Amino acid sequence: MLDRRTMLTGSVAMSASLALPMLGAHAADTDVQTDVVIIGAGAAGLAAAHGLKAAGRKAIVLEARDRVGGRAFTDTSLGPAYDAGAMFIHWAERNPWVQIARDLGVATPDESWGGGFQVFSDGKPMADADRQKRRGAFGQIDRRLETVDLAKRDLSVKDLLGDLGPDLSQIASSGLLLSIGEESDRISTRDYQRLWAGDDLVVPSGYxxxxxxxxxxxxxxxNQPVGEIRWDGPGVVVTTPSGSLRANACIVTVPVGVLKAGAIRFTPELPMRTRDALDGIGMGALTKIALKVEGDRFGITPGTSFLEAGSPHRMMNFDLFPEDKDLIVAYCGGDHARELSAAGPDATRDHLTTLLTSMIGSDIAKAITGISFPAWWTDPFSRGSYSVCLPGREAAREQLAEPIGGRIVIAGEATAGGGAMTVGGATLAGRAAAAALARIKA
Structure with missing residues (x-):
């Protein structure tokens, strides 16, 4: 479980720091069509829109995709549904989605692993001695965090584990590929240390x-991808293929990967401080790939997990027949996930089939009849799974959330402090942005 030790600055603090001008006097001059335009209909954008609506402000949400939800996406392309993006309501004790689900009558039970867990090395069950070695190595991150003095300087997780030697260090950090989705040399230890922890809930009907x-x-x-945000006048002008929309202010909730790729042009360009913050935040590549399996289940109990860990940097986890569905869902992260994303669905299906054949037998190849591969890393509307602070740049999240020109706020999981990398964190960040912008008079 992730170690989430410090608290996100609340919406009250953010509101206090966001000294926005009253833009209502300029409404007639600029032909304002809405109080606030929100870019992105993921959790942060929806939360911001609800907050503004409750405050009596008019908000329009522009979404590039043909659906709502962003990186929370329940995929039914293979028939049985599975969550291709976010899956867990993390740190349920404080997560706003517990109450949202309750209000909507949606069940959120505790997570259950069901059928057990098996570890393989190059297709063969891993020896007990090697499994014990792995367990000991995995605990090294938390043990180091309890003793290392990060007040003096930040470290990458790789450097935190450096004196373990290359083999044990790689094993110890390999689990991060399936949680953070990134290689250990690109993860800030300070940022990792502050991530919130708590109980996890699931959404059987789909997060x-x-x-x-x-x-x-x-x-x-x-279907409204934003190409440009102009903020050289009294408000903002947001341009999409359908035309332009004028507003008093703008909340930008697209993933950091989209901003870093320059997919949205800002006129004038973003301030140096904002660009510097973006330079300090990367995007992980946690990836889920679903295989449709028909016919024989090879005696495997639904909900069983197989972990292929023979090569730590190419680790792959398989959830077999989750919730008794005719699916196998594979997980990987880091550079291996990037390689598969670039290779495409056909090559990825062949790779996964080879791995499963070595663990289950050759008949599995005939049972696999389809693949669903959202590939967040190559998706132009996400450019990665979720944000990761680079070593030495743990303050970039708060820096990115600073208001721009009194009329633009960037909000999302990347600005959520200890709640980063989660739907809950994105929601809190969206609410905080809305609380600040609600003070603008239309």
Missing amino acids: GNLVARYGAGLDIRL
């Missing part, structure tokens, strides 16, 4: 479906 339902009643316009 993506739940997030999409949360968008009901909002003014959301799909």
